[in-house]
Amino acid sequence: MLKLDIFLSALANGLMTGAVYALISLGLTLxxxxxxxxxFAHGATLxxxxxxxxxxxxxxxxxxxxxxxxxxxxFFALGYGVQRFVINPxxxxxxxxxxxxxxxxxxxxxxxxxxxxxxxxxxxxVPYGFSVVEVGNLFLSVPKLVAFVASFVVAxxxxxxxxxxxxxxxxxxVAKEKTGxxxxxxxxxxxYAVTFGLGAACLAIAACLLMPTFLVNPRIGxxxxxxxxxxxxxxxxxxxxxxxxxxxxxxxxxxxxxLYFGESLGQIGIFLIFILVLLFRPTGLFGxxx
Amino acid sequence: MSRQPYMPIALVVVGLALLPLGLTSNTxxxxxxxxxxxxxxxxxxxxxxxYGGQFSFGHAVFFGTGAYAMALLQVRFGINPWLALxxxxxxxxxxxxxxxxxxFRARLRGSYFALVTLAFAEVFRISANAWGFTGGxxxxxxxxxxxxxxxxxxxxxxxxxxxxxxxxxxxxxxxxLSRSRFxxxxxxxxxNEEAARALGVDALAVKLKAITLSGAITASAxxxxxxxxxxxxxxxxxxxxxxxxxxxxPIIGGLGTVFGPLVGAVVLLGLGxxxxxxxxxxxxxxxxxxxxxxxxxxxxxxxxYAPRGVLGLxxxxxxxxxxxxx
Numbered sequence: 362m363l364k365l366d367i368f369l370s371a372l373a374n375g376l377m378t379g380a381v382y383a384l385i386s387l388g389l390t391l392x393x394x395x396x397x398x399x400x401f402a403h404g405a406t407l408x409x410x411x412x413x414x415x416x417x418x419x420x421x422x423x424x425x426x427x428x429x430x431x432x433x434x435x436f437f438a439l440g441y442g443v444q445r446f447v448i449n450p451x452x453x454x455x456x457x458x459x460x461x462x463x464x465x466x467x468x469x470x471x472x473x474x475x476x477x478x479x480x481x482x483x484x485x486x487v488p489y490g491f492s493v494v495e496v497g498n499l500f501l502s503v504p505k506l507v508a509f510v511a512s513f514v515v516a517x518x519x520x521x522x523x524x525x526x527x528x529x530x531x532x533x534x535v536a537k538e539k540t541g542x543x544x545x546x547x548x549x550x551x552x553y554a555v556t557f558g559l560g561a562a563c564l565a566i567a568a569c570l571l572m573p574t575f576l577v578n579p580r581i582g583x584x585x586x587x588x589x590x591x592x593x594x595x596x597x598x599x600x601x602x603x604x605x606x607x608x609x610x611x612x613x614x615x616x617x618x619x620l621y622f623g624e625s626l627g628q629i630g631i632f633l634i635f636i637l638v639l640l641f642r643p644t645g646l647f648g649x650x651x
Numbered sequence: 652m653s654r655q656p657y658m659p660i661a662l663v664v665v666g667l668a669l670l671p672l673g674l675t676s677n678t679x680x681x682x683x684x685x686x687x688x689x690x691x692x693x694x695x696x697x698x699x700x701x702y703g704g705q706f707s708f709g710h711a712v713f714f715g716t717g718a719y720a721m722a723l724l725q726v727r728f729g730i731n732p733w734l735a736l737x738x739x740x741x742x743x744x745x746x747x748x749x750x751x752x753x754x755f756r757a758r759l760r761g762s763y764f765a766l767v768t769l770a771f772a773e774v775f776r777i778s779a780n781a782w783g784f785t786g787g788x789x790x791x792x793x794x795x796x797x798x799x800x801x802x803x804x805x806x807x808x809x810x811x812x813x814x815x816x817x818x819x820x821x822x823x824x825x826x827x828l829s830r831s832r833f834x835x836x837x838x839x840x841x842x843n844e845e846a847a848r849a850l851g852v853d854a855l856a857v858k859l860k861a862i863t864l865s866g867a868i869t870a871s872a873x874x875x876x877x878x879x880x881x882x883x884x885x886x887x888x889x890x891x892x893x894x895x896x897x898x899x900x901p902i903i904g905g906l907g908t909v910f911g912p913l914v915g916a917v918v919l920l921g922l923g924x925x926x927x928x929x930x931x932x933x934x935x936x937x938x939x940x941x942x943x944x945x946x947x948x949x950x951x952x953x954x955x956y957a958p959r960g961v962l963g964l965x966x967x968x969x970x971x972x973x974x975x976x977x
Contacts (some may be wrong), residue, residue, distance in 0.1 A: 450955065456761055458954050464895075464898075464950065465951040468946060471940075471943075472940030472943035472947065476938045590769075590770075594766070632774045632777070636774070639759060639766065643759065
């Protein structure tokens with residue numbers, strides 16, 4: 362049945378895109394869970410990571426799937442440095458200041474990229490960009506399938522890190538009660554910066570997974586960031602499982618409403634979900650307390 | 652302070668009104684008129700964000716509503732702009748009340764409030780871009796009909812003076828507000844909402860009043876924008892640029908002060924022009940985005956080193972000067 366096939370392929374595409382959305386949201390939700398603040402520079406950082414992949418490919422001839430091993434530590438270091446040496450000292454520990462500083466950072470990153478690369482949309486050419494595998498009656502794009510699997514692997518690694526390492530324990534301690542953690546000898550500033558670094562590292566991985574099938578321009582982060590906010594709010598601020606489930610739901614909603622109502626209204630569906638969840642269930646599906 | 656509290660406002664306004672008598676170049680007049688429009692948008696933001704402590708990241712929703720209402724009332728319904736302006740402001744107030752009612756009743760504040768206002772602005776932007784009534788992606792063109800009765804002025808000074816009149820009115824209004832019971836309640840909610848509630852302040856009503864007033868003022872900026880440029884599309888009216896400038900001007904000028912938005916808007920736009928020109932001269936061509944990079948740096952520097960903005964810095968220096976000379 363043709364109709365069913367179209368529906369199933371939209372569903373599969375939604376799930377695969379949703380997994381990358383989930384990966385992008387992981388960083389956001391992690392930072393929120395620990396610092397209790399929304400990082401407004403998240404989208405711009407993703408754009409920067411995508412441009413880094415582009416440069417790695419065009420200048421150094423590095424395949425995106427290999428670039429991940431260079432860019433992930435690089436972005437971890439960048440995230441760590443920015444939180445430790447810019448956001449933290451500039452905001453004097455005041456929440457609304459952190460909000461403004463991250464907004465300032467996003468304006469700077471986005472427009473520096475605009476000044477450097479102009480508003481042209483670019484993409485990279487990889488031999489496997491359009492390759493597909495046949496599953497039943499469905500043709501699944503290989504790079505999207507890779508992104509789907511890799512997103513879950515990263516989520517699992519992140520969970521292992523939080524659950525089973527000393528750093529993870531410290532992060533969870535700071536998230537719960539930062540004064541108490543500080544009194545037990547945890548360096549709170551360091552942990553904040555590590556969390557920020559992890560968020561940026563997730564974005565670097567997401568960028569490497571996205572670039573083979575996606576395009577980049579200086580404003581592309583905005584398209585992702587509101588989606589990521591929606592996912593984080595839907596899943597529950599600070600919840601990793603929530604980000605995964607929320608990501609998959611939003612990916613499917615976007616893909617199906619794009620199929621039935623056309624592209625531009627598919628986006629509106631996401632924002633309406635976002636506003637409705639914020640208004641009526643700000644704790645999200647998995648959140649404990651707002 | 653002084654017995655004539657409105658004296659500083661009167662002096663500043665008269666000074667600004669006299670500027671075009673000496674400076675007659677079109678560039679300067681355009682800059683001044685635009686600065687007044689941004690000031691107006693920022694005045695609206697300042698009442699909610701500066702005095703009320705509710706940081707909106709989506710004030711474009713009010714600016715765009717005012718701008719679109721002003722254009723569509725004229726183009727689609729043939730209403731005279733002088734009548735369309737109060738209607739558009741009322742619509743801005745209505746949108747403000749609706750957003751405020753939904754989000755404040757759901758107890759959204761801080762990051763959550765910033766996010767929800769951002770999302771509302773995006774919903775409006777995408778809708779205006781898709782809907783035929785608002786002209787879709789092609790935008791709306793207001794027909795050129797020069798004449799005071801159509802609020803279109805051949806003499807650029809008149810357009811500037813009209814915008815300045817609005818700015819003067821909002822300066823006086825903000826001053827009156829800051830000395831009123833409502834203003835005191837608003838500041839109390841900003842400083843500590845629980846404590847304000849405990850003292851019997853109806854925080855929801857206070858915040859609702861603030862966002863409604865804020866919506867009306869920022870919508871008036873949109874109206875004047877429409878009349879100045881006679882063209883609109885969704886990215887101009889509801890785009891993030893105006894949300895950012897409406898928020899930056901008060902923060903750079905001085906959050907929660909009467910003159911903050913005015914000072915901030917002039918500093919911001921002036922610096923933007925200087926940067927653009929400097930980079931264009933350096934590289935031999937306009938570079939998009941450099942002015943915004945400077946705005947972003949300025950925002951971070953202000954938060955880090957000048958939490959009371961340029962006005963706060965100036966007061967600090969003046970105080971030290973006086974202190975140095977006994």
